[in-house]
Amino acid sequence: MPYERETASKGGHSDLVRNPDIQAFLNDCQFLKQPSDEEARTIARSYMPAPATGTLPARVVASDASPYSDPIDGKFPSTQVGYVKASLVLVNVKQFQELSPPGSRFVDPFKLAALHRNADSYSFALPGSNIRYKGAATVKDGFRRAVWDQLSDERTRFHPSGNEFTVRGTLLALESGHAGLRKCPACGLGHPQGMAYDRFEFTRGHEVQRCEDCGAEVYLTDTLRIHEQVTDFGDCTSAVTRFMNAVEHLLIATFVRMLAHHQPQVLADMAFVLDGPLAIFGQPASISFPLVSFYHSIGEELRRKGLRPPIVIGLQKDGQVMEHARSIAKFLPNGTFRVVDDEYRNSFIAPVNNSNFGTETYFGQDFIFKTEKGSVFTVGLPYPAAQKTATAEFSRLKADIQVYGENLGRAFDVVRHFELDLYENAVIPVALAHRHASISLTPGGKVLDLVTKNGLANG
Ligand SMILES: [Zn+2]
Numbered sequence: 437m438p439y440e441r442e443t444a445s446k447g448g449h450s451d452l453v454r455n456p457d458i459q460a461f462l463n464d465c466q467f468l469k470q471p472s473d474e475e476a477r478t479i480a481r482s483y484m485p486a487p488a489t490g491t492l493p494a495r496v497v498a499s500d501a502s503p504y505s506d507p508i509d510g511k512f513p514s515t516q517v518g519y520v521k522a523s524l525v526l527v528n529v530k531q532f533q534e535l536s537p538p539g540s541r542f543v544d545p546f547k548l549a550a551l552h553r554n555a556d557s558y559s560f561a562l563p564g565s566n567i568r569y570k571g572a573a574t575v576k577d578g579f580r581r582a583v584w585d586q587l588s589d590e591r592t593r594f595h596p597s598g599n600e601f602t603v604r605g606t607l608l609a610l611e612s613g614h615a616g617l618r619k620c621p622a623c624g625l626g627h628p629q630g631m632a633y634d635r636f637e638f639t640r641g642h643e644v645q646r647c648e649d650c651g652a653e654v655y656l657t658d659t660l661r662i663h664e665q666v667t668d669f670g671d672c673t674s675a676v677t678r679f680m681n682a683v684e685h686l687l688i689a690t691f692v693r694m695l696a697h698h699q700p701q702v703l704a705d706m707a708f709v710l711d712g713p714l715a716i717f718g719q720p721a722s723i724s725f726p727l728v729s730f731y732h733s734i735g736e737e738l739r740r741k742g743l744r745p746p747i748v749i750g751l752q753k754d755g756q757v758m759e760h761a762r763s764i765a766k767f768l769p770n771g772t773f774r775v776v777d778d779e780y781r782n783s784f785i786a787p788v789n790n791s792n793f794g795t796e797t798y799f800g801q802d803f804i805f806k807t808e809k810g811s812v813f814t815v816g817l818p819y820p821a822a823q824k825t826a827t828a829e830f831s832r833l834k835a836d837i838q839v840y841g842e843n844l845g846r847a848f849d850v851v852r853h854f855e856l857d858l859y860e861n862a863v864i865p866v867a868l869a870h871r872h873a874s875i876s877l878t879p880g881g882k883v884l885d886l887v888t889k890n891g892l893a894n895g
Contacts, residue, residue: 471784476767479784483772486805487845492853493747494705497691498525501684501711503676505564514669516564518676522684523557524691529853558687560586562679564672576666577622577652583662583679584655588643592687594694601694603686604643607656609693610726614639615659622652661719674718682720684710689730692746696734703734704743707850714750714800714816724824727799731818747846750800750816757814760785761804768806773848776802776814777835795826801834805848807855817847 452458471479501522507513562582563569569578586592588604595601600609608615616634619626625647627633636645636654643656660682665675688708695703716724735745752758757776774780782788800816807813820839824830837844 476764480767486773489845493707498709515566518562520560520680606690620647623650678718707747715798724799728824752814771808773805
């Protein structure tokens with residue numbers, strides 16, 4: 437009876453939870469509860485000493501994105517524009533080490549500010565309710581056009597030449613050069629021979645097509661299907677959030693592709709830290725499948741060259757896994773970790789519906805890691821497989837820590853290195869990216885300066 441001593445709060449919410457109908461409803465719900473001490477001790481026994489390699493990558497790229505949606509004018513609150521700001525921070529690990537004088541736990545704020553200037557940010561704007569971008573027939577068509585314009589322009593270009601290393605190039609590359617779309621996003625008509633066929637097939641040089649039925653322009657970026665959530669008068673917040681989530685992962689994948697092609701030895705000595713799980717949610721979720729294959733093939737390609745794969749980390753600071761991790765944290769010895777396999781997730785975190793968590797959305801595996809200093813993180817690493825499947829075998833493989841090899845220790849080393857007492861459960865590149873997100877926008881395309889100045893784009 438957790439509500440007995442609660443006093444009436446704003447809005448009479450506590451009256452509601454005392455209502456017998458609501459109580460009966462809550463009794464029928466299963467949800468995450470604080471484990472008893474005994475349960476937590478039992479869970480903690482399955483944690484193992486966290487591996488370390490004692491090596492660090494030369495450079496760490498941290499990314500972070502935030503969505504906003506605002507009325508375009510105070511007088512017309514239902515006329516909305518959505519914004520996404522994505523920040524990338526490149527941290528030279530050697531420079532970072534120079535930030536704190538030997539023996540000190542504190543970082544020099546002036547040097548930190550200088551590091552901060554190595555950050556770059558991308559801003560995107562998307563039309564919401566009541567806005568017709570470039571004279572489009574509907575808000576949705578304008579939204580599609582805006583997504584295409586912004587994901588194919590300078591903004592996401594990671595190399596001076598051509599469109600290969602833009603998000604547009606990455607979308608094609610992830611689908612081996614042929615991206616299909618089942619039906620026209622404007623009129624909804626599919627292939628004349630049935631929905632088993634793609635109505636449109638996008639290839640290099642044919643990224644924009646015209647629907648023969650309705651005449652609408654159809655774009656490669658429509659394969660992300662984000663526009664499906666957009667209506668003429670509805671709130672665009674959820675579409676903007678989906679866009680943000682997909683774009684953050686596509687930007688990093690584009691950066692990785694460019695380096696794999698032009699500077700593989702630089703890539704091999706890099707880590708990428710993303711804010712949030714390695715997963716794509718909602719309509720664009722299907723790109724989580726090619727992303728599994730993509731990171732696997734990059735690793736194989738580098739291995740063939742005698743190089744190591746880059747470290748890719750999805751760092752979660754909230755969400756169900758972190759809530760669970762915090763609830764047992766005091767029972768975990770420092771310097772331990774555990775793979776969040778489907779059985780563990782099902783027993784202690786949330787029911788796994790189809791016996792294979794993340795089949796539709798994730799491209800990386802979560803691990804709970806308690807550092808030697810006592811902070812708890814949820815760390816995601818790309819699935820170590822050429823393909824993601826919904827099989828029991830995949831469920832076992834993704835949780836087999838042997839398959840991750842030294843990548844696990846390398847990832848934990850990055851987390852250990854950037855863990856800072858100043859930020860509770862935060863990693864500094866992520867903190868840097870967050871701070872950067874609050875600074876005024878810089879023009880797009882600046883990543884080229886960033887890359888050039890760091891000697892990464894001379895290939
Ligand atoms: Zn059409």
